[in-house]
Amino acid sequence: MSASQTPILEVQDLVIRYGKRAAPAVEDVSFSIARGETLGLVGESGSGKTTIGRAILGLVPVASGRILFDGRDITEAGPSERRALQGDLRAVFQDPFSSLNPRRPIGDALTEPLRVAGMPRARREQKAREAMAAVGLPEAAMERYPREFSGGQRQRIAIARALVTDPRLVVCDEAVSALDLSTQAQVLNLLAELRAGADLGYLFIAHDMAVVEFLAQRIIVLNRGRIVEEGATSEIIHDPQAHYTKVLMAASPVPDPDEQARRREAWRALKASASAPAA
Ligand SMILES: Nc1ncnc2c1ncn2[C@@H]1O[C@H](COP(=O)(O)OP(=O)(O)OP(=O)(O)O)[C@@H](O)[C@H]1O
Ligand SMILES: [Mg+2]
Numbered sequence: 428m429s430a431s432q433t434p435i436l437e438v439q440d441l442v443i444r445y446g447k448r449a450a451p452a453v454e455d456v457s458f459s460i461a462r463g464e465t466l467g468l469v470g471e472s473g474s475g476k477t478t479i480g481r482a483i484l485g486l487v488p489v490a491s492g493r494i495l496f497d498g499r500d501i502t503e504a505g506p507s508e509r510r511a512l513q514g515d516l517r518a519v520f521q522d523p524f525s526s527l528n529p530r531r532p533i534g535d536a537l538t539e540p541l542r543v544a545g546m547p548r549a550r551r552e553q554k555a556r557e558a559m560a561a562v563g564l565p566e567a568a569m570e571r572y573p574r575e576f577s578g579g580q581r582q583r584i585a586i587a588r589a590l591v592t593d594p595r596l597v598v599c600d601e602a603v604s605a606l607d608l609s610t611q612a613q614v615l616n617l618l619a620e621l622r623a624g625a626d627l628g629y630l631f632i633a634h635d636m637a638v639v640e641f642l643a644q645r646i647i648v649l650n651r652g653r654i655v656e657e658g659a660t661s662e663i664i665h666d667p668q669a670h671y672t673k674v675l676m677a678a679s680p681v682p683d684p685d686e687q688a689r690r691r692e693a694w695r696a697l698k699a700s701a702s703a704p705a706a
Contacts, residue, residue: 437498440493470634485501515596516598518589532569534569537558558588582603597627618642645657645660646663
């Protein structure tokens with residue numbers, strides 16, 4: 428297999444257990460992500476989505492199976508190997524506040540991963556400014572503190588922080604779930620723009636099918652820690668095969684039918700527009 432065909436991520440027969448006697452949270456899960464591909468990971472609450480993301484990031488131990496990044500086995504990667512990987516493999520979580528130090532200006536958060544990678548100061552400040560510009564925030568914002576930003580802006584900062592190292596793969600775990608609909612649309616458009624031409628892949632974890640549909644080329648459906656269906660996004664959305672997927676699709680993410688209709692309409696509008704205005 429040539430280097431360009433090696434998937435950026437390969438997960439083989441992954442099993443993850445929390446506690447010895449507990450049923451596995453993730454069981455025999457296998458999938459791969461091609462370079463520059465966005466793979467959506469959906470499933471109801473507790474199905475194991477976050478667990479898979481965390482295992483890839485080295486945050487939960489793997490009971491069995493393998494995780495390969497760019498062809499290299501990282502299943503048992505130790506701290507120094509993880510550090511070497513941290514520029515290539517990044518994450519954006521639901522609550523960016525939890526990953527930002529409230530007592531440090533956000534410029535520090537942006538330059539920190541570059542400092543760890545040994546980049547000279549002038550260069551890392553340059554990279555941080557570029558990352559800020561890429562997510563549509565003014566350079567002056569680097570001097571400000573996390574609490575001084577709105578939720579949508581904080582998520583932009585989290586994205587800038589993930590992308591500042593020019594990663595190959597970003598694990599996005601419910602990265603837009605806490606945002607209101609229009610901010611969600613802006614951040615999703617931003618994620619789509621940033622991957623364009625960058626050979627950047629995403630593992631995009633979300634419970635909201637509409638959000639996944641917008642970004643993912645392929646979708647994996649998870650039920651109780653197992654993959655029940657996998658396919659191209661349009662197939663999964665328009666012609667789901669597994670009963671579980673059908674139910675998941677039919678289940679409205681919001682209980683209010685008026686709100687649901689409004690959401691659907693908003694999504695149609697979003698998909699029709701080439702790009703939404705910046706926040
Ligand atoms: N730290 C933990 N200790 C013990 N059990 C855990 C832990 N984290 C998750 N679990 C269990 O593992 C299973 C999968 O959880 P996980 O968080 O991966 O689900 P999820 O698909 O991300 O759900 P959600 O959509 O609610 O975020 C659940 O049964 C959960 O209770
Ligand atoms: Mg989760």
